Amino acid sequence: MPVGRDSRAKYLVAVPQTVAQQDLSKLVAGINLWDATEAAAKYISGQSPEDFSSQRRFSFCILPSQVGRDWLGSLIRLNCDTFVECFPELDLEDLAPLVGKKSLPKHDLLVCLSTRSAYHLPVARKFVTSLRHRGLIGDGVASSVEMAVQEAFANSLIHGNLELATGGHLSMDRFKELGEETERRLASRHHGARAIILTARRRKNGQVVITINDQGNGFSPPDANATAPISRKDTTFGRGLPLIRSLCHSVNFLRDGRTIELTFDDSQSTTALGDTAFLNDLETRLTTSPDALRIAQNATILIADDTLLSREIIASYLRADGFTNLVFAKDGEDAIAQIKTHNPDLIILDIIMPKLDGYAVCKAVRADPAYAKTPIIAQTALEENEGRTRIFDDGATDLILKPLNKAELIARTKIHLENRLLVQQLQAYQARTQSELELARNMQENLNPTPEHYRGVGMDYGMRISATFQMSSELGGDMWGLVPIDAHRLGVYIVDFAGHGLGAALNTFRLHSLIWSEQVDDQTPDVYLQRLNRHLKGLLPVGQYATMLYGIVDRQNNTFAYASAACTSPVLGNTATGEARYLDGSGVPLGVIRDARYETREVPFDRDSFLLLYSDALIETTLDNGQFLCEAGLLKMLQDTVLEGGRDIDLAAQIADQFMDRAPAKLDDDFTIVSLQAANIPSAG
């Protein structure tokens, strides 16, 4: 097993356990992952992507040769931008600079796979899910991006790396031949071992650029305007290009057609004033930390007006009332410059000005997050409604009519400064709360068993245990755990507190300490839940409750006995046939009534059994088809996954990966999923 060479390792590398050290060394030496002079890499190995903490930052993730769905899932699970499959024939040729450290341009995500692995995997889907989770594209555009990437990827793979010609009329015989030729070429070293690289990066202007690079012979892209309709006789194979063009902002071919570059506009990040030069300046603004404004009279006020007399009148009114920190601007561009230099607490802005009018200044100021909350009082002689509404649309806080009335000017100035004072205090408070929430999140995540722990415990009982936990955007109330009872019996629980936020998180801490202070021993699940409920009822305020399942897998008697407090219905299935069914999850939630009674239910759990426990986020999240994952849908997903992957897979992780492909990047509720499968590991007992 590779071990760290240097405790001051500059590069943290995630490595699958199955990758041999010599292959790894060859890969690392061969493709110039980092400068040889800084060969300070630390390798961390894992059995599956589940084993790598999401809180660690990895420089590289090595994927095993013949990547499967499990390792493809690392694109979402690992905090890493570069994923490279380690296969013996890997020869990147002119693709190397893409992967290497000195690569230009820099990427936000890069995936390098062999053709033979990539062919059988839903690469486009996982790539796009990964872009969503990294915030590079919004959920709304994901479907279009996926379609375009899928077509481009298929083209690069089939026409590029495999050099298959699919044009013209495709008869059934020809289709059969093509299928057989595909298999032959995938198996061959020449074609199957060619690399394909997908990269994505986000430009400063918000556009996302995706490239797909192959090692084929290249091709001359057809004329962009040739959009012949699909003939009734010709196949749609290789007809993807017009479709790609219709889905992207622009399409380019590089490296003689061996690289296709797709550019997408993310509608969420387009600004209205794209072409003005000063906007870019604003973007790379001076990060002047706003000095806390304590007294309104200490405020810095910018007076932007093109006539000297107007500026002097306003200044004299303000000075008379004790405001002395005044700065001036004589036109719109000057105003922007003064704002960047002084970061004023208030802006008094004339609308009609040379170079840049008040509307444009307002828009520019609001486009920069640093000044999004700075109050702007627009002064105008305009009487007509159109101009007055427009200036508010462009971001002004208030409006004052010329000629100025001194009392009115002072009153409005004071009101907006006091508001700003309050907003600043609130922001400081929020920042503090945020950092404390961060701490609470870490604490909550640590309530759940680590991969090493649950894998080890699973081995002790002849089971393969897999789990995935993703916290919602706020704090949540999910928790799960394992309770070894004796050599043959393993207890397992899953908890979901109602709601999320600090309250729910605190309750999970309460319950966690209760669970671990209680001696489980020989209590049956119903008695255990009854006692837990009584304790919890005393601790929880009225209206707060939890759902929970506690069960015991008995490997000697081949049973699973459990009691449920309104938990989601667990699924019991057969690894050999893929058949699965829901178990009864009914029962009174914890913390509702003091003397709740629970029922222990027992089902067979033998050497072919698997068990799936999950929180309701799995079945109550709106997926990309606008619907929840239905009961039958989950069973079908389990069956397909088990039949495809066999018994030696991390079932919960694979279900979670499929769920993440279709769920929004940010979940509203905690997501927990745990699977226990009887495995071919001899039981310790």
Place this chain on the structure above:
Amino acid sequence: MNYKTDFANGTTTVEVTGRFTFGDHSSFRKLIEEVRGHGSSTLVLDISGVDFIDSAGLGMLLLARDEGEKSNTNVILRGAQGQVKRMLEVARFDTLFQLEN
């Protein structure tokens, strides 16, 4: 891509599920061979359970249609949703197939 066939009263119904993309050619060939044996007058491809299709998948649907023409089988596409529906619209499959909801 997974499928399940059902044959009754001269009609074959095939429920196709999952992603239907370029890599599915061998399952698709099996599907066509299986259906060929039925000698049905109508072939219903129920694609309501397909959540993603690419242009190669569309190409395979065209193949099914060609096969149908040879054996005088009417091919119906049923229940396309979401991205699949969008793709069928883009490729104007309404002019090539009988589409059902």
